[in-house]
Amino acid sequence: MNKLLTVIVDDHPIVIEGLKTLLKNEDNLEIVGGFSNGAQLLSYLNRNPVDLILLDVTLPDIGGMELCQMIKAQFSATTILILSNHTERSIIMQTIQNGASGYLLKNSSLDELRQCIAEAVKGNICYSKEVVEIISRPTKNQLRNTPQLTRREKQILSLLAQGKTSQNIAQEFFLSPLTVDTHRRNLIQKFEVKNVAELIAAAHQQQLL
Amino acid sequence: MNKLLTVIVDDHPIVIEGLKTLLKNEDNLEIVGGFSNGAQLLSYLNRNPVDLILLDVTLPDIGGMELCQMIKAQFSATTILILSNHTERSIIMQTIQNGASGYLLKNSSLDELRQCIAEAVKGNICYSKEVVEIISRPTKNQLRNTPQLTRREKQILSLLAQGKTSQNIAQEFFLSPLTVDTHRRNLIQKFEVKNVAELIAAAHQQQLL
DNA sequence: TTTTTTCTACTGGTTTTTAGGTATTTTCTA
DNA sequence: TAGAAAATACCTAAAAACCAGTAGAAAAAA
Numbered sequence: 001m002n003k004l005l006t007v008i009v010d011d012h013p014i015v016i017e018g019l020k021t022l023l024k025n026e027d028n029l030e031i032v033g034g035f036s037n038g039a040q041l042l043s044y045l046n047r048n049p050v051d052l053i054l055l056d057v058t059l060p061d062i063g064g065m066e067l068c069q070m071i072k073a074q075f076s077a078t079t080i081l082i083l084s085n086h087t088e089r090s091i092i093m094q095t096i097q098n099g100a101s102g103y104l105l106k107n108s109s110l111d112e113l114r115q116c117i118a119e120a121v122k123g124n125i126c127y128s129k130e131v132v133e134i135i136s137r138p139t140k141n142q143l144r145n146t147p148q149l150t151r152r153e154k155q156i157l158s159l160l161a162q163g164k165t166s167q168n169i170a171q172e173f174f175l176s177p178l179t180v181d182t183h184r185r186n187l188i189q190k191f192e193v194k195n196v197a198e199l200i201a202a203a204h205q206q207q208l209l
Numbered sequence: 210m211n212k213l214l215t216v217i218v219d220d221h222p223i224v225i226e227g228l229k230t231l232l233k234n235e236d237n238l239e240i241v242g243g244f245s246n247g248a249q250l251l252s253y254l255n256r257n258p259v260d261l262i263l264l265d266v267t268l269p270d271i272g273g274m275e276l277c278q279m280i281k282a283q284f285s286a287t288t289i290l291i292l293s294n295h296t297e298r299s300i301i302m303q304t305i306q307n308g309a310s311g312y313l314l315k316n317s318s319l320d321e322l323r324q325c326i327a328e329a330v331k332g333n334i335c336y337s338k339e340v341v342e343i344i345s346r347p348t349k350n351q352l353r354n355t356p357q358l359t360r361r362e363k364q365i366l367s368l369l370a371q372g373k374t375s376q377n378i379a380q381e382f383f384l385s386p387l388t389v390d391t392h393r394r395n396l397i398q399k400f401e402v403k404n405v406a407e408l409i410a411a412a413h414q415q416q417l418l
Numbered sequence: 419t420t421t422t423t424t425c426t427a428c429t430g431g432t433t434t435t436t437a438g439g440t441a442t443t444t445t446c447t448a
Numbered sequence: 449t450a451g452a453a454a455a456t457a458c459c460t461a462a463a464a465a466c467c468a469g470t471a472g473a474a475a476a477a478a
Contacts, residue, residue, distance in 0.1 A: 065416065093302070093305070093306060094416055096302075096305075096344065097302060097416060098416070123338065123341050123342075124335070124336070124341060125334065125336060125341060125344065126333070127333070127334060129332065132332050132333060132334060133332075135305070135334065150453085150454060150455080151454090151455095152454075152455065152456095153454095160406050161406060161407065161409075161410040162407055162410070163402050163403035163404050163406055163407025163408075163410075164403075165404075165433085165434065165435090166434075166435080167433095167434085175455090175456075175457090176456075176457055176458085178456085178457050178458060178459090179455075179456050179457055179458095181435080181436090181457095182455085182456075182457075182458095183455080183456095184435085184436090185435095185436075185437080188436085193372050194372035194373075194436095195372050195374075195435075195436075195464090196405075196406045196435080196436095197369050197370060197372055197405045197406055197408075197409050198370065198371060198372025199372075199406075200370075200406050200409040200410050200413075201370040201371070201372075201409050201413065201418065204409070204410065204413040204418075207274065207303055207306060207307065209410065209413075359423085359424060359425080360424090360425095361424075361425065361426095362424095374463085374464065374465085375464075375465080376463095376464085384425090384426075384427090385426075385427055385428085387426085387427055387428060387429095388425075388426050388427055388428095390427095390465080390466085391425085391426075391427075391428095392425085392426095393465085393466090394466075394467080394468095397466085403466095404434090404465075404466075405465080405466095419478095420477100420478080421476100421477080421478070422475100422476080422477070422478085423474100423475080423476070423477085424473100424474080424475070424476085425472105425473080425474070425475085426471100426472080426473075426474085427470100427471085427472085427473105428469105428470080428471085428472105429468105429469085429470090430467105430468095430469095431466105431467085431468095432465100432466080432467075433464105433465080433466070433467090434463105434464080434465065434466080435462105435463080435464065435465075436461100436462085436463070436464080437460100437461090437462085437463095438459100438460085438461095438462105439458100439459085439460090440457100440458080440459085441456100441457080441458080442455100442456075442457080442458105443454100443455080443456070443457100444453100444454080444455070444456085445452100445453080445454070445455085446451105446452080446453070446454085447449105447450105447451090447452080447453090448449100448450095448451085448452095
């Protein structure tokens with residue numbers, strides 16, 4: 001079996017060097033490059049085959065998220081492992097949504113790194129222990145103030161998210177526009193937001209849309 | 210080591226029976242119950258300890274998503290594995306966001322099921338092969354019509370999602386409200402939506418917020 | 419340095435939302 | 449079956465959003 005052609009992308013040269021040293025004795029992979037920004041990485045990918053990318057999310061020129069998407073769009077066979085210090089749930093979830101095969105914190109052990117690499121190239125998705133902890137603990141915000149919505153309110157919320165006006169909605173449900181208005185106002189009250197725009201954002205954050 | 214106390218929740222009794230039969234020879238787990246709706250499950254959980262739940266997302270009384278959240282809020286030690294036929298990316302991602310430890314399609318092999326259970330109780334998150342495939346392929350929709358936003362537009366989009374009015378935004382950026390209005394209109398055009406509410410929804414779907 | 423894009427700002431008019439309420443009927447549910 | 453919750457509907461008036469344009473200055477790209 002060929003060695004995994006691996007590149008490291010991080011804006012701290014020290015991290016790149018550290019990883020190179022840590023991984024140089026692994027007999028199943030070979031570090032073929034280290035880059036400190038997204039542009040360098042992309043230009044390398046265009047000229048050379050790469051199996052695995054260890055990617056930091058904070059880069060000087062481009063967000064890791066976008067980069068992730070771009071790489072996956074062009075080089076879908078390449079596996080991406082995120083290596084980051086961000087402990088926010090939403091960021092972790094986003095990287096996976098954008099095609100990453102795993103997420104590790106930078107203080108992960110070499111063992112964890114090894115294991116995740118192994119899983120990732122097998123096609124699985126893998127997180128380090130702490131990351132799983134973050135993912136599985138429900139955001140306090142999320143569960144605490146999730147308003148209890150009635151059936152009608154849910155229906156109307158969903159149509160509002162489709163850009164419908166009160167009149168449109170009223171027609172769909174054979175209601176008076178004034179009624180829809182009332183529901184809309186109750187929604188805004190329940191979510192404690194200022195207007196429909198913020199309402200949609202809040203509803204989205206709480207997975208209600 | 211004690212056997213894993215496992216319950217199965219599915220609205221098709223046949224599936225419950227099938228799983229019971231398949232898993233009855235596993236020596237590390239014991240099926241202690243099978244339920245066909247969410248209410249039954251919750252009432253059982255309130256009286257009995259359960260380590261693992263094999264959960265279908267489509268139930269007659271309550272959505273699997275909500276159920277997942279509720280279980281995790283009350284019984285955080287219980288591991289949830291989703292067993293479903295839905296192949297939509299968004300649904301899969303949501304279950305994980307709601308605290309599930311994995312996702313399997315119902316046509317998964319017994320081996321995959323075994324492996325996922327093992328991973329899940331170890332605290333990892335695990336998907337069957339097909340599911341990983343679904344997750345890693347970028348939604349065509351998502352990449353295709355993601356509009357290219359300018360710096361200002363991004364800033365304004367984000368404030369709109371916070372329920373700010375054009376005047377508020379104008380003040381924050383020392384601009385004329387009319388200018389903000391223009392940007393807002395350009396955003397609505399670029400996203401091909403009808404108003405700000407739909408704009409926020411669209412932006413959210415494309416991970417721009 | 420020219421060209422293009424982005425940012426800025428305006429006019430004028432229409433539609434919709436938002437904020438303050440009130441009130442009746444229907445539907446759960448205890 | 450009584451009481452609570454939900455759904456329905458209305459009024460008024462101000463505020464904000466939306467539509468359809470135009471156009472100069474600044475910044476970035478070619």
